Amino acid sequence: MTYPTDPLLDPVAIVNWAIDTGIFDVAYSSWGWPLAEVVHFTGLCLLIGTVGVVDLRMLGAFRGLSVGALHRLVPFGVAGFALCLASGVVFVASSPDQYLYNPAFQLKMAVMALAGVNMALFYATTARRLARLGPHDPIPRGARWFAGVSLASWLFVIAAGRVITAFRPPAWFWCGWCG
Numbered sequence: 001m002t003y004p005t006d007p008l009l010d011p012v013a014i015v016n017w018a019i020d021t022g023i024f025d026v027a028y029s030s031w032g033w034p035l036a037e038v039v040h041f042t043g044l045c046l047l048i049g050t051v052g053v054v055d056l057r058m059l060g061a062f063r064g065l066s067v068g069a070l071h072r073l074v075p076f077g078v079a080g081f082a083l084c085l086a087s088g089v090v091f092v093a094s095s096p097d098q099y100l101y102n103p104a105f106q107l108k109m110a111v112m113a114l115a116g117v118n119m120a121l122f123y124a125t126t127a128r129r130l131a132r133l134g135p136h137d138p139i140p141r142g143a144r145w146f147a148g149v150s151l152a153s154w155l156f157v158i159a160a161g162r163v164i165t166a167f168r169p170p171a172w173f174w175c176g177w178c179g
Contacts, residue, residue, distance in 0.1 A: 031091075
């Protein structure tokens with residue numbers, strides 16, 4: 001059987017890079033994969049804990065807490081994202097064909113990109129106004145939309161991440177861009 005070629009990503013090159021950098025050996029050591037899972041889950045807790053509280057406040061929960069005060073939690077969310085990114089690189093680099101061509105992973109990445117665009121637009125258009133609001137001031141409708149998209153996106157990212165293992169594709173099976 002001949003596999004199609006992937007013009008965007010080269011799974012063999014990714015695995016070779018993982019071997020050359022030692023990531024592959026770490027991932028497939030006795031405790032490597034389980035520790036990467038712990039790091040990923042810890043990062044996810046920090047990320048969704050921050051995003052969840054801030055977004056729920058903007059959606060009307062936790063009145064009495066100012067959005068500006070809650071914004072001080074953002075560094076914890078950023079740290080959580082960094083932990084998820086680092087551990088995610090370990091997962092993908094160690095088994096790229098099981099991730100890159102997995103529909104759940106592809107959806108996860110697409111929705112994560114949506115969450116990133118949503119966050120960038122929020123900070124470019126709305127965040128400064130919210131920092132000036134008091135704990136009982138109403139949240140503008142636009143900010144509530146950003147919060148709803150953010151919270152829904154991250155919950156979908158979590159759900160898609162959980163079902164990645166349910167879709168263990170043969171290499172290139174779900175590669176829509178492969179020729």
